[in-house]
Amino acid sequence: MSRGAGSGRPEEPIGIFDSGIGGLTVLREILTIMPSEDVIYLGDTARVPYGIRSPETVEKYAVENTEFLLENRIKLIVVACNTASAVSLDALKKTTKVPVVGVLLPGAEAAVRKTANRRIGVIGTEATIRSMAYQRAIVSIDPEVVVTGVACPLFVPLVEEGWTDGEITRSVAREYLGRLKDSGIDTLVLGCTHYPLLKGVIKDVVGEGIALIDSAVETAKTVRETLEAAGLSRRRNDSPIRRFYVTDDPARFRKVGERFLGRRITCIEKVEIPLTGQAAHR
Numbered sequence: 001m002s003r004g005a006g007s008g009r010p011e012e013p014i015g016i017f018d019s020g021i022g023g024l025t026v027l028r029e030i031l032t033i034m035p036s037e038d039v040i041y042l043g044d045t046a047r048v049p050y051g052i053r054s055p056e057t058v059e060k061y062a063v064e065n066t067e068f069l070l071e072n073r074i075k076l077i078v079v080a081c082n083t084a085s086a087v088s089l090d091a092l093k094k095t096t097k098v099p100v101v102g103v104l105l106p107g108a109e110a111a112v113r114k115t116a117n118r119r120i121g122v123i124g125t126e127a128t129i130r131s132m133a134y135q136r137a138i139v140s141i142d143p144e145v146v147v148t149g150v151a152c153p154l155f156v157p158l159v160e161e162g163w164t165d166g167e168i169t170r171s172v173a174r175e176y177l178g179r180l181k182d183s184g185i186d187t188l189v190l191g192c193t194h195y196p197l198l199k200g201v202i203k204d205v206v207g208e209g210i211a212l213i214d215s216a217v218e219t220a221k222t223v224r225e226t227l228e229a230a231g232l233s234r235r236r237n238d239s240p241i242r243r244f245y246v247t248d249d250p251a252r253f254r255k256v257g258e259r260f261l262g263r264r265i266t267c268i269e270k271v272e273i274p275l276t277g278q279a280a281h282r
């Protein structure tokens with residue numbers, strides 16, 4: 001079945017979803033380079049984290065989130081969650097009419113462009129690393145590249161607590177990243193929404209010789225290119241809309257999310273997902 005409620009006009013908003021707060025790092029980059037776009041963001045805060053769940057469960061959630069966004073007449077979907085991109089992007093693309101951009105391929109492509117010694121590291125949630133999706137994407141671009149993936153599950157709660165620096169975070173980072181340094185990589189993909197907030201610590205631990213690839217920055221560039229190629233970019237907008245939906249308490253989302261987004265979150269509403277018989281929002 002094909003879905004897609006937008007009619008593909010530049011005036012329509014971009015729809016973005018993530019398992020919760022982390023996708024705001026992607027939204028932040030999108031707003032930086034495309035300030036005229038209207039956006040609708042869905043954070044599935046009632047079902048976060050996705051990173052410890054099975055591929056089947058994550059795919060089901062991703063499909064339901066996509067259905068919700070499509071009810072809002074969007075022109076493009078950004079799957080801002082690395083875990084959801086890793087396990088469900090193909091399924092979403094097959095069944096959705098509007099363009100779908102995930103965070104995985106833009107990061108993989110940027111890493112292949114960057115590496116000189118063809119050794120790339122990827123860090124992400126357990127589900128992302130277990131899926132081998134980054135590894136497959138990188139090797140499909142350049143089969144000679146050796147990819148080392150390491151899951152860093154404690155990074156997400158540390159960042160949400162605001163512990164983006166300090167000795168505990170540094171020592172967790174040393175534990176996770178030691179193996180990567182030994183593998184001789186010269187490029188490291190930050191394959192999780194939360195990791196851009198740990199750039200400082202990660203850089204210190206892996207050293208200056210390893211280039212960090214921020215999937216959020218790369219994804220924003222891909223979104224811009226995709227909209228331009230489809231003639232869907234919005235050039236002028238006197239009062240751009242930023243609407244936020246969450247599936248659990250908006251208060252925590254706002255408090256933690258403003259740190260991720262780097263700006264105020266005002267228009268925020270709790271919704272039920274999956275949608276029941278009649279659409280929750282239009």
Ligand code: DGL
Pocket residue numbers: 018019020022023048049050051052080081082083084124125128156191192193194
């Ligand atoms: N958004 C998730 C990701 O990028 C991290 C949080 C979670 O596990 O849901 O993989």
